[in-house]
Amino acid sequence: MNKKSKLFNNERLEITIDRLCHQLLENHKNFHDTVLIGLQPRGIFFLDRIKNKIIKILNKEIKTGILDTTFYRDDFRSKEIPKAKETLIPFLVDDKNVIIIDDVLFTGRTVRSAMDGIMNFGRPKKIELLVLIDRKFSRDIPIEPTYCGMKINTITSDRIEVNLAEQGFKEDNIWILNN
Amino acid sequence: MEKLLKKDLLGIKDLSIEEIDLIFETADRFKEVLQRPIKKVPSLRHMTIANVFFENSTRTKLSFELAQKRLSADIINFSSSASSVKKGESLLDTINNILVMKVDMIVMRHPNPGAPHFVAKNINASVINAGDGTHEHPTQALLDSYTIKEKLGKIKNKKIAIIGDISHSRVAISNIYALKKLGAQIMLCGPSTLIPKHISSLNVLIENNIENALKWCDVANVLRIQLERQGNNNFPSLREYSQYFGINKKLLDKINRDIIIMHPGPINRGVEISSDIADSNNSLILDQVENGVAIRMAIMYLLSLNKLP
Numbered sequence: 001m002n003k004k005s006k007l008f009n010n011e012r013l014e015i016t017i018d019r020l021c022h023q024l025l026e027n028h029k030n031f032h033d034t035v036l037i038g039l040q041p042r043g044i045f046f047l048d049r050i051k052n053k054i055i056k057i058l059n060k061e062i063k064t065g066i067l068d069t070t071f072y073r074d075d076f077r078s079k080e081i082p083k084a085k086e087t088l089i090p091f092l093v094d095d096k097n098v099i100i101i102d103d104v105l106f107t108g109r110t111v112r113s114a115m116d117g118i119m120n121f122g123r124p125k126k127i128e129l130l131v132l133i134d135r136k137f138s139r140d141i142p143i144e145p146t147y148c149g150m151k152i153n154t155i156t157s158d159r160i161e162v163n164l165a166e167q168g169f170k171e172d173n174i175w176i177l178n179n
Numbered sequence: 180m181e182k183l184l185k186k187d188l189l190g191i192k193d194l195s196i197e198e199i200d201l202i203f204e205t206a207d208r209f210k211e212v213l214q215r216p217i218k219k220v221p222s223l224r225h226m227t228i229a230n231v232f233f234e235n236s237t238r239t240k241l242s243f244e245l246a247q248k249r250l251s252a253d254i255i256n257f258s259s260s261a262s263s264v265k266k267g268e269s270l271l272d273t274i275n276n277i278l279v280m281k282v283d284m285i286v287m288r289h290p291n292p293g294a295p296h297f298v299a300k301n302i303n304a305s306v307i308n309a310g311d312g313t314h315e316h317p318t319q320a321l322l323d324s325y326t327i328k329e330k331l332g333k334i335k336n337k338k339i340a341i342i343g344d345i346s347h348s349r350v351a352i353s354n355i356y357a358l359k360k361l362g363a364q365i366m367l368c369g370p371s372t373l374i375p376k377h378i379s380s381l382n383v384l385i386e387n388n389i390e391n392a393l394k395w396c397d398v399a400n401v402l403r404i405q406l407e408r409q410g411n412n413n414f415p416s417l418r419e420y421s422q423y424f425g426i427n428k429k430l431l432d433k434i435n436r437d438i439i440i441m442h443p444g445p446i447n448r449g450v451e452i453s454s455d456i457a458d459s460n461n462s463l464i465l466d467q468v469e470n471g472v473a474i475r476m477a478i479m480y481l482l483s484l485n486k487l488p
Contacts, residue, residue, distance in 0.1 A: 068208070121217075
């Protein structure tokens with residue numbers, strides 16, 4: 001039987017993103033050499049929220065980009081066929097601290113392909129990973145988040161459903177569906 | 180729609196509007212890739228592609244080859260002039276010998292119309308038609324349409340004149356199919372001897388006066404006079420052709436309209452188009468070449484999705 005439990009509502013999500021922003025500021029101070037890269041499709045919504053909060057706190061613009069990993073994936077023929085989405089990184093990442101932002105970390109394959117993609121824009125000084133949800137014990141490759149909103153235990157057949165205001169939903173809600 | 184419906188790209192005639200839109204959208208993504216410091220993605224690194232050219236080509240072959248390299252595919256090049264075809268090997272034998280070396284996709288140019296269709300029917304690998312005689316040249320038509328869309332924002336209801344040697348032009352036929360599907364109005368202009376008799380059945384306008392065509396159109400796609408395909412003399416001399424159908428500054432000044440000039444190359448400068456017009460701001464000739472790589476990357480990438488490892 002399907003069980004659906006809520007991981008985040010509006011309020012909880014706001015608090016968690018606030019915390020993640022402050023953790024980023026703690027490590028990257030004025031963001032002088034730091035850039036944020038959101039992953040398509042849903043990482044870009046969290047990128048926007050984090051970017052807006054950090055700009056408000058620092059009172060200055062920061063560099064951000066969006067990356068679609070379709071062309072770098074190792075599984076793009078065996079899964080449902082993804083349509084490539086927009087990539088927009090209007091700067092070089094040479095000697096920058098790059099923070100990859102995504103919604104859910106599962107097998108780690110998306111993040112691996114994202115790192116490949118980012119390397120095509122220069123040689124970053126350092127790459128960190130920020131995810132809202134880390135599905136523990138489900139990694140195919142050894143990738144761990146630097147910043148994490150929530151860690152959960154899942155089995156492969158579980159699904160995370162992300163509904164955000166940016167996608168046209170009335171309010172933010174993130175669920176886990178156990179099959 | 181997220182993938183092409185067939186394993187091959189043989190002509191525009193078989194493509195749906197949705198498929199053309201998908202190719203354009205994917206080409207947008209690859210155009211961005213081509214602006215990066217490292218202009219390469221690993222998407223086709225598991226594939227081997229053979230470029231099989233039974234007829235000369237500069238642009239198309241280079242463009243396909245570059246697109247394949249940008250996609251990280253392994254490639255082999257074959258040209259009939261330096262091959263066993265000269266010793267009498269049949270087309271299918273040649274292709275099967277290439278395929279047995281584990282080739283996944285074939286880009287093929289052939290002087291006989293229908294040759295890629297014949298090959299595609301007989302093999303499992305994907306076949307891309309890079310021009311078959313006077314029949315179709317689908318990748319050229321797609322990059323032409325993509326370039327027009329990029330410049331004008333849309334193709335629907337735009338007026339496009341295809342000027343020159345329509346009879347011997349696969350570019351013209353594929354362009355007519357593509358642009359009609361995308362909602363453009365088409366006018367063909369050239370001497371009557373170079374316009375096929377029944378072409379108006381494709382719902383295109385016919386005009387024999389270049390000035391009238393230029394007054395009507397938003398885009399003039401100028402074709403090369405294909406001397407190598409013309410058996411009989413279809414016009415008295417190149418000089419006379421140029422006088423009546425060549426596009427030059429004087430003519431465009433007289434018309435006094437902002438017209439986009441395109442040409443699939445190679446240009447016979449001073450015959451169908453004068454140098455000052457080919458190099459002017461109105462000319463999209465080099466944009467066409469640039470977009471050709473992105474369009475061909477998109478086509479090969481999308482066809483590769485149909486092939487499970």
